Amino acid sequence: MRLFDTHCHINDERFSEDRDDVIHRMHEENVQRAVVVHDGISPIDEVYALTENHDFLYAASGVHPHDASRYNDVIEKNIIEWMTFNKVKALGEIGLDYHYDLSPRDVQKEVFARQLDLAYTLDKPVILHIREAHGDATDILTSQARAGRMPGGIMHCYTGSWESAKTYLDMGLFISFSGSLTFKNAPKLTEVCKNAPLDRLLIETDCPYMAPVPLRGRRNEPAFVKHVLLKLAEIRGIDPEYAAEETFKNGLRAFRMEI
Numbered sequence: 001m002r003l004f005d006t007h008c009h010i011n012d013e014r015f016s017e018d019r020d021d022v023i024h025r026m027h028e029e030n031v032q033r034a035v036v037v038h039d040g041i042s043p044i045d046e047v048y049a050l051t052e053n054h055d056f057l058y059a060a061s062g063v064h065p066h067d068a069s070r071y072n073d074v075i076e077k078n079i080i081e082w083m084t085f086n087k088v089k090a091l092g093e094i095g096l097d098y099h100y101d102l103s104p105r106d107v108q109k110e111v112f113a114r115q116l117d118l119a120y121t122l123d124k125p126v127i128l129h130i131r132e133a134h135g136d137a138t139d140i141l142t143s144q145a146r147a148g149r150m151p152g153g154i155m156h157c158y159t160g161s162w163e164s165a166k167t168y169l170d171m172g173l174f175i176s177f178s179g180s181l182t183f184k185n186a187p188k189l190t191e192v193c194k195n196a197p198l199d200r201l202l203i204e205t206d207c208p209y210m211a212p213v214p215l216r217g218r219r220n221e222p223a224f225v226k227h228v229l230l231k232l233a234e235i236r237g238i239d240p241e242y243a244a245e246e247t248f249k250n251g252l253r254a255f256r257m258e259i
Contacts (some may be wrong), residue, residue: 004251007204068103092127110162127154
């Protein structure tokens with residue numbers, strides 16, 4: 001069973017004391033690919049060095065909606081340069097977050113649209129963070145699509161409804177499930193998982209956040225992505241080995257990686 005954690009933050013300081021052990025556990029659990037997500041603002045050197053030192057690790061970089069107020073031409077120039085690096089496979093995570101509103105909503109929308117357009121220009125998939133903002137996100141994505149400038153991408157840590165998911169699937173996006181799929185109070189996600197085409201589904205940890213059942217309350221890590229996979233297989237009534245292989249191949253397609 002080979003696994004693909006399509007979204008992790010093992011560059012986070014919460015892994016600074018035992019990052020090598022975390023990577024060792026990834027190997028033990030057969031996590032054969034993982035994308036480490038960079039914030040798009042700080043220097044990318046440490047993240048990129050991590051991916052260069054480990055063949056199975058890749059990177060993404062983009063400005064999170066929390067930091068949209070910090071976006072400027074210099075940061076954009078840096079992102080453009082980083083997107084040329086061999087192991088940087090996507091622009092993200094970008095999007096809208098109306099739960100915390102750490103940046104004004106109008107600024108979030110402007111920066112989201114700007115980064116979407118940048119991704120299209122650079123021919124990079126995007127990693128989308130949309131929280132409590134599916135209406136505005138759909139409007140912006142639809143506008144990009146109508147203009148013929150819609151990049152491919154991933155709905156990261158999806159928590160929306162099946163109705164919203166259908167819209168995103170129609171746009172050609174992948175749906176990625178995190179540990180929230182394993183939570184008891186996740187009927188919307190169960191519906192999405194049951195109904196979405198299997199060839200558009202991904203798994204992730206979003207570590208150190210969102211630890212899955214039965215590990216709630218612990219620091220999450222990529223080795224735990226297996227629990228998300230097992231829940232996905234249970235919901236769909238399919239063999240876990242088959243689910244693992246299909247989601248692994250989906251990850252390769254989403255990030256345009258070679259086998």
